[in-house]
Amino acid sequence: MLPRKDLGEPVRSQDPVEDPSVTLFREYLRIKTVHPEPNYGAAIQFLERVGAELGLACQKAEVCPGQVITILTWQGTSPQLCSILLNSHIDVVPVFEEHWSHDPFEAFKDSEGNIYARGAQDMKCVSIQYLEAIRRLKAEGKRFPRTIHLTFVPDEEIGGHKGMELFVKRPEFKALNVGFALDEGLANPTDTYTVFYGERNPWWIQVKCEGNPGHGSRFIENTAAEKMHRVITSFLEFRKSEEQRLKHDESLTLGDVTSVNLTMLNGGVSFNVVPSEMSAAFDIRIAPTVNLEAFEQQIAAWCRAAGEGVIYEFHQKNMDQCVTSTAETDPWWKAFSGACRDMNMTVKCEIFPAATDSRYIRAVGCPAIGFSPMNRTPVLLHDHNEYLNEQG
Ligand SMILES: CSCC[C@H](NC(C)=O)C(=O)O
Ligand SMILES: [Zn+2]
Numbered sequence: 001m002l003p004r005k006d007l008g009e010p011v012r013s014q015d016p017v018e019d020p021s022v023t024l025f026r027e028y029l030r031i032k033t034v035h036p037e038p039n040y041g042a043a044i045q046f047l048e049r050v051g052a053e054l055g056l057a058c059q060k061a062e063v064c065p066g067q068v069i070t071i072l073t074w075q076g077t078s079p080q081l082c083s084i085l086l087n088s089h090i091d092v093v094p095v096f097e098e099h100w101s102h103d104p105f106e107a108f109k110d111s112e113g114n115i116y117a118r119g120a121q122d123m124k125c126v127s128i129q130y131l132e133a134i135r136r137l138k139a140e141g142k143r144f145p146r147t148i149h150l151t152f153v154p155d156e157e158i159g160g161h162k163g164m165e166l167f168v169k170r171p172e173f174k175a176l177n178v179g180f181a182l183d184e185g186l187a188n189p190t191d192t193y194t195v196f197y198g199e200r201n202p203w204w205i206q207v208k209c210e211g212n213p214g215h216g217s218r219f220i221e222n223t224a225a226e227k228m229h230r231v232i233t234s235f236l237e238f239r240k241s242e243e244q245r246l247k248h249d250e251s252l253t254l255g256d257v258t259s260v261n262l263t264m265l266n267g268g269v270s271f272n273v274v275p276s277e278m279s280a281a282f283d284i285r286i287a288p289t290v291n292l293e294a295f296e297q298q299i300a301a302w303c304r305a306a307g308e309g310v311i312y313e314f315h316q317k318n319m320d321q322c323v324t325s326t327a328e329t330d331p332w333w334k335a336f337s338g339a340c341r342d343m344n345m346t347v348k349c350e351i352f353p354a355a356t357d358s359r360y361i362r363a364v365g366c367p368a369i370g371f372s373p374m375n376r377t378p379v380l381l382h383d384h385n386e387y388l389n390e391q392g
């Protein structure tokens, strides 16, 4: 978090006067927008108040009962041009409080200026950065031809199905006339800033195996467990090959390969009863270069080869493989990367390894970049003791 320029030199954490942008950030962190019962009402009130202070117009769109998108707007001087969307989610993931050194909703600041709170990196810092950037630009008397919209959305941390996924299909979104969007990325421990121009496709697959039941003392043929063993072997052998590919090619990052994890196993009722059904859940993240139809055929073949009565079903199947252009000829990328260059920022472009709301924005044809501008910061999203230094 960059202290405001108009206050001169950066404020040191031991200084009695904290930069107001940091104070605002800490206030936002104290609002408990944590799943499973996020206090969205309090967060929306906070955002409406800050928007009003900044002279931004405010609208709200209820995309399904209790799920409200808050839209703050800085009208451009040529509002007929397509707009810039600055998106952030309001909700944060749960905490294991016993593993935290400080209350995760107190926004405690230590003597180094590290602010501890759930959402410090993911992604309340980004929301406040958008707002504080507008505050600075307005204070400098700047106006821009394009309208800038800030959207604050619920539900991202549990898939965005009741948030951004619905919002992009609504007339209120179309009316924003978005040309280019920014959304969340990840911190980077080095001097470099990571910028995400695409995401892997999340596929959550449950494989169910049926087999012969019987007494646990006998050699029953064609059991569900034998079939499950073959299924797991096929999925995990593929996992190993992708892990090796990543390990042996320095040019690749996690987003460039396909990951597979066996995340749940179910079946069985008793030690001495051979069960007739077992199931396994796989979290698969598919690199954008993979042919999705061919990949599904591969999964079907693994299930067929495991024996009779092996089926799979999808619990998440994202099929859109749009990536945002990072060609120097692309006007949006040129503007974004040019601004980074002007600020002497080193930027590295990657595919986001997990899923964010950017996937819904890209799926309706809007270019979107995932960018949480935090360098020299360990990646602590969803982790215990998530923190961010007040100096950014
Ligand atoms: C597939 S919906 C779940 C979204 C979640 N996003 C993050 C950033 O953790 C994930 O990738 O698991
Ligand atoms: Zn996030």
Ligand SMILES: [Zn+2]
Pocket: 093, 122, 157, 381, 382
């Ligand atoms: Zn998250």
